[in-house]
Amino acid sequence: MVHGRLGGTGLARRVTIRVLRFVTLLVGVSVLAFVLILNSPVDPIQAYVGADVNLTDEQLERLRAYWGLDRSPIEQYLAWARAILQGNLGTSTLYRAPVAEIIAERFWASFALMGVAWVLSGLFGYALGVVAAFRRGRPADRLVTGYSYLLSSTPAFWLGIVLLMIFAVWLAWFPVGLAGPHGVPADEVTFAQRLHHFVLPAATLSLIGVANIAMHTRERMTDVLHSDYVIFARARGERGPALFWNHGLRNSIVPAITLQFAYFAELFGGSVLAETVFSYPGLGSTLTAAALGSDVPLLLGIVLISSAFVFAGNLVADLVNAGIDPRVRSRL
CATH class of the missing domain: 1.10.3720.10 (MetI-like)
Known part of the structure; x- marks a missing residue:
């Protein structure tokens, strides 16, 4: 009986370690990917509206506020992470679909x-x-x-x-x-x-x-x-x-x-x-x-x-x- 409890405890410990590794991997990959894209020359607003569309500074600021890009990088990441935990990966700007x-x-x-x-x-x-x-x-x-x-x-x-x-x-x-x-x-x-x-x-x-x-x-x-x-x-x-x-x-x-x-x-x-x-x-x-x-x-x-x-x-x-x-x- 003691051996069975120990075996069960060992299995639970190994499963817990695997789950923690998986969560750590996703967090690390998400942070790294987010930082790389944040520091890339990509302009999400310009990519969304198209290169041929000319917008005023006021319109650009409104779009940035609408997409949350006017906030700090940490706030942007936390908002994105919260949405992912709720099952929302966002909307594709290229395909205009979830x-x-x-x-x-x-x-x-x-x-x-x-x-x-x-x-x-x-x-x-x-x-x-x-x-x-x-x-x-x-x-x-x-x-x-x-x-x-x-x-x-x-x-x-x-x-x-x-x-x-x-x-x-x-x-x-x-x-x-x-x-x-x-x-x-x-x-x-x-x-x-x-x-x-x-x-x-x-x-x-x-x-x-x-x-x-x-x-x-x-x-x-x-x-x-x-x-x-x-x-x-x-x-x-x-x-x-x-x-x-x-x-x-x-x-x-x-x-x-x-x-x-x-x-x-x-x-x-x-x-x-x-x-x-x-x-x-x-x-x-x-x-x-x-x-x-x-x-x-x-x-x-x-x-x-x-x-x-x-x-x-x-x-x-x-x-x-x-x-x-x-x-x-x-x-x-």
């Missing part, structure tokens, strides 16, 4: 893109890493290693442009961009049409993500293949698939899964560039549009949501790692 609605609408498009890219890059990266380790020093290993080094140094936007030129412009196999045919209402776009527009952005993110997991798995699997228990297994006659399933998989899959979940931050950054190249209507392209259009409320809202997304990815990585490997549970 920020929460825009993020909710664009989030699922980005989530689908990043989810497919995450799964494909993990599966193919792990498979290529295993092949390279079992064929270390041979042509297959050199091919995987060269591919990984090349892709790891390739910017996502550059790869997206190359795929766009080859498969959309030259071969005309896929559309140039967007999430559906131009001019067709969203509710009339078929699944096949969405999938046709989805292939190139997903391929861009998947190809970029393969490199890290492939090289990490290659090194980890090489260590496993040179371990004493694998040498003993080979002496007993185990080879190829049997050796992998009995010894290689369980000793290399945990680090690969952990690394893949930790890839969330890079995945979101690559998504911003890929969505911009393909004009894909997700959070990434919306973030770029908000930055170029000086849409401060939308920019801050997406920054907070993306920070929460990355934190959730790291948290899931820890939980999955603990579920697979009991040795790390006490460190959570």
Whole structure:
């Protein structure tokens, strides 16, 4: 009974620490983003009314008072933070709509893109890493290693442009961009049409993500293949698939899964560039549009949501790692 109470207390303490970390992260990110935007050359009022509109000083002061920009930076931040705690992320000056609605609408498009890219890059990266380790020093290993080094140094936007030129412009196999045919209402776009527009952005993110997991798995699997228990297994006659399933998989899959979940931050950054190249209507392209259009409320809202997304990815990585490997549970 005492052990159960202690176990419950330990679990509550770990959950509390995680929640405090999450709150601290959001506060720190919100303060940093707010300070950076406050000290940037962006004029929210001019961005709202448009560059071609000439206003008198009196009209500008009225607008500044209406949006609360005449108050001190601390008062502005506290007012913004209070509104966020009430579920109000503000109104987008670019889209003239609530920020929460825009993020909710664009989030699922980005989530689908990043989810497919995450799964494909993990599966193919792990498979290529295993092949390279079992064929270390041979042509297959050199091919995987060269591919990984090349892709790891390739910017996502550059790869997206190359795929766009080859498969959309030259071969005309896929559309140039967007999430559906131009001019067709969203509710009339078929699944096949969405999938046709989805292939190139997903391929861009998947190809970029393969490199890290492939090289990490290659090194980890090489260590496993040179371990004493694998040498003993080979002496007993185990080879190829049997050796992998009995010894290689369980000793290399945990680090690969952990690394893949930790890839969330890079995945979101690559998504911003890929969505911009393909004009894909997700959070990434919306973030770029908000930055170029000086849409401060939308920019801050997406920054907070993306920070929460990355934190959730790291948290899931820890939980999955603990579920697979009991040795790390006490460190959570």
